Structure formats: structure tokens, C-alpha cells
Amino acid sequence: MHSPYSPSVKKEQGVARSHSNKDTGIGNGSECSLLTPPNSQNSTSSIDQQQILTSPATQSLKQPTSPDYYQANLNKPQFNSILVYCTSNLLKILYTNHSTIPFDEKQIKIFIIEVLKRSKTSIQSLQLTCFYIYKLINSFANSQEEKSVKISVKNLFLGLIIISSKFNQDYNYSFKSWCKICGLNIETPIKLQENIKNLKQIEIYLIDLLKFELYLNGDKYENWCNILFIFGFDFIKYQKCFNSEVIIEWDLDIISNNEKLNKWFNFFQNLKIDNLNLIKIxxxxxxxxxxxxxxxxxxxxxxxRKRCFDDNYNDNTNELNQVKKVKAC
Structure with missing residues (x-):
């Protein structure tokens, strides 16, 4: 079970890990805050959850710390930006291979960012959402029947965020609050009830597609987090590290990105969930x-420094702070 870029793996040492799957996950960060990061002042994650997010190669069971790749090598907006790209690319793989519904990458990224900002979604919930998207890719690709996604990209993402938040947190928003978050009309009782009904139908549809199998914990969760970040990092062209600053340059070449998406599609359709805890990634x-x-x-x-940048340099982490109001369709 190697990723397309074959991360180093080693056999498990037989240390069992567990954590609580409950996390409030709703921080009170500033407007620029997108996700609730592990070990931040805005995070209400339990010690065990922080432990799970620690890089396996440096994890300490007694004194868990936040991921080294976030704490030492990236700042918070860059970490968030990579996770947004992970989500968008997973959705693109799903809809390119298993749906006839068009995929507008720019609009989807804006929608993802806006929903995450408004809902103060935790990192754990977004990682779980990405896991559910992978499960759909894997399930559809290995199904004997020809299956396709029947709902829009925005509705699928919103539905999975609702499901993962419910699974991962003690306290969660009502459907009315989710309607407010995604900009749906709640001004009249009729419109409100109609939109709530639609959200419930989306949730039931997605839970049925996932076969009610929402659980992810322990080493499987830890390995999934590492796979997910390798997946996101693959679409970075360069990470330029100065003494006091780290700058990310994304690979914007369409042909290169399509080749990577096809390669990762082959990986995800062959990745067995039951094998996620057999090796260390x-x-x-x-x-x-x-x-x-x-x-x-x-x-x-x-x-x-001016000579270190190409003419085409584009740090898309600024995209996190330049979002527009969009509605779920």
C-alpha cells in the first residue's frame, strides 16, 4: 500500500493507540482563521486527538505535540491551503471519474473556503471529510454496478462536512444553522423547512453511499492524515524556505496536474481501508x-530574493483571505 510517491514505511511495533472521537472543534479565531489547528489556542481538541495528529515518525505517547510538518515547516495559512487543495482535488477525482456533473474548480475552492471559515470546522473534521470522499472514490471504482454521484459538488461537500462534524464533535450546528452558514434562504418558514428537508435528504443519501461506515480511529486515522498530506504536497511546485519565512508555489501546469490526478486516482481506487493500520506512513x-x-x-x-521567484510565482495562500459569499445549489 504505497502512495504514488512511495513514502517510507515501517512495520508497526504493536503499540495500540486510541483517542476520543469527540471534539468541539469550533474555535473563536479571527476572521482570517480557517480551520482549528491542533495545539492552537483556538483548539479544544483532547490530548488524545492531538496525539493522533502527530507525525508517526516523531510521535510521543506521553507528550503529544502538533505535527512537525505544520509546526516547523509551514505556517497556519499554508497548512490550511494544502488541506483545501486536498479536498478540492479529491472532489475533482470523484466527479471526473464517477459523475457527469460539471466541476468548476475555482468556484468549488471558494465554496469550500467559505464554508470552513463560517463553520470554524476543525482540522480533524476536514480530514475525515476527505476520508469519506476517498471512500466514495474507492467504492465506485470497485463496484460491479455502474454507479455515479447524483448531487452537485457543493451539496456533496456540505453534506460530508455535516456528517463528519456530527461524528467528530460533541456539539454541532442544527440544520437551520447550516442553512445560515451556506447562505440558504431562511427568511420565511416555508423556505427554511424546504432547505432543511433538502439538507436532511443529502445527509441520508451520502450516509447510504458510505454504507453507514463512518468510523476512523487509531493508526488508520493517523496513516490517513499522512497520506492526505503527501497527496496535497504533491501538487506544490516548490516550497522556498528562508531564514524567517516559508513561501509555497503551487504547480499550475494543467497537464502536470492531470497526470498527478490520474496517478492518485489509481492509488485511491486500490487503497484498502482495512490495510491502513498494517504499516506506518x-x-x-x-x-x-x-x-x-x-x-x-x-x-x-x-x-x-527577487531572483528566487519565477515570473509566474503565485502564493495561493492569499486565496484564503479573499473569499466571496456563495450559496449551496
Whole structure:
């Protein structure tokens, strides 16, 4: 069970880990806050949940810390940006291969960002949402019957966020609140009840597609988080690290991205959920293997920073703070 970029793996040492699957996950961060990160002041995650998010290669059972790839190598907007790209690309894989519904990548990213900002969704809930999208890709690809997604991309993402939030948190929004979050009309009782009914139908439809199998815990969850971040990092062209700043440049080449999406589609359709806890997948090992190739370190005092950037440089983390009001369709 290797990813397309074959992260380093090692056999499990037989240490059983468990954590509570309950997390309030709703922070009180500033307007720029997108997700509730592990070990942040806005996070209400339990110690066990923070432990699960720690990179397997450096995890300490007694003193869990936030992921090294987030804490040491990325700032919060960049970490969030990568997870948004993961979500968007997983949805693109699903709808490209298993639906006739058009996929507007730009609008979907804007919608994802806006829903995450308004709902203060936790990182754990978004990672779980991505896991559910993977399960749909895997289920459809291996089904003996020809199956396709029947609802819009926005409705699918919103429905999975609702499901993952309910699974992952003690306290969750009502359907009326979710209607407010995604900009649906609640001004009249008739419209409100209609929209609530639609959200309930979306939830039931998706739970049925997932065969009511929503559980993800322990080593499976930990390995999934590492696979997910390797998947997201694959679409970065360069990470440029200066003494005091890290800048991400995304790969914007359409042909290159399509090749990567096809490669990852083959990986996800062959990835067996039951095998997720049989090996250890380490993002840290993958990260180290890309130093000098994808990850470039510069000494600020000895380099002209302007020459380090291509004319096509585009740091899309700014996209997180430039979202528009959009509605679920």
C-alpha cells in the first residue's frame, strides 16, 4: 500500500493507540482563521486527538505535540491551503471519474473556503471529510454496478462536512444553522423547512453511499492524515524556505496536474481501508526526500530574493483571505 510517491514505511511495533472521537472543534479565531489547528489556542481538541495528529515518525505517547510538518515547516495559512487543495482535488477525482456533473474548480475552492471559515470546522473534521470522499472514490471504482454521484459538488461537500462534524464533535450546528452558514434562504418558514428537508435528504443519501461506515480511529486515522498530506504536497511546485519565512508555489501546469490526478486516482481506487493500520506512513520521511528538489532552503543574508521567484510565482495562500459569499445549489 504505497502512495504514488512511495513514502517510507515501517512495520508497526504493536503499540495500540486510541483517542476520543469527540471534539468541539469550533474555535473563536479571527476572521482570517480557517480551520482549528491542533495545539492552537483556538483548539479544544483532547490530548488524545492531538496525539493522533502527530507525525508517526516523531510521535510521543506521553507528550503529544502538533505535527512537525505544520509546526516547523509551514505556517497556519499554508497548512490550511494544502488541506483545501486536498479536498478540492479529491472532489475533482470523484466527479471526473464517477459523475457527469460539471466541476468548476475555482468556484468549488471558494465554496469550500467559505464554508470552513463560517463553520470554524476543525482540522480533524476536514480530514475525515476527505476520508469519506476517498471512500466514495474507492467504492465506485470497485463496484460491479455502474454507479455515479447524483448531487452537485457543493451539496456533496456540505453534506460530508455535516456528517463528519456530527461524528467528530460533541456539539454541532442544527440544520437551520447550516442553512445560515451556506447562505440558504431562511427568511420565511416555508423556505427554511424546504432547505432543511433538502439538507436532511443529502445527509441520508451520502450516509447510504458510505454504507453507514463512518468510523476512523487509531493508526488508520493517523496513516490517513499522512497520506492526505503527501497527496496535497504533491501538487506544490516548490516550497522556498528562508531564514524567517516559508513561501509555497503551487504547480499550475494543467497537464502536470492531470497526470498527478490520474496517478492518485489509481492509488485511491486500490487503497484498502482495512490495510491502513498494517504499516506506518510518514509524511516526515516524504518531506525529507524532497529537500533540494521540491523543498529549497535559502540563507536570507546571501541571496537576492527577487531572483528566487519565477515570473509566474503565485502564493495561493492569499486565496484564503479573499473569499466571496456563495450559496449551496
Amino acid at each position: 510518514s509524511f516526515e520521511s516524504f518531506y525529507k526526500s524532497k529537500i533540494g528538489d521540491k523543498i529549497l532552503y535559502f540563507n536570507e543574508s546571501n541571496v537576492n
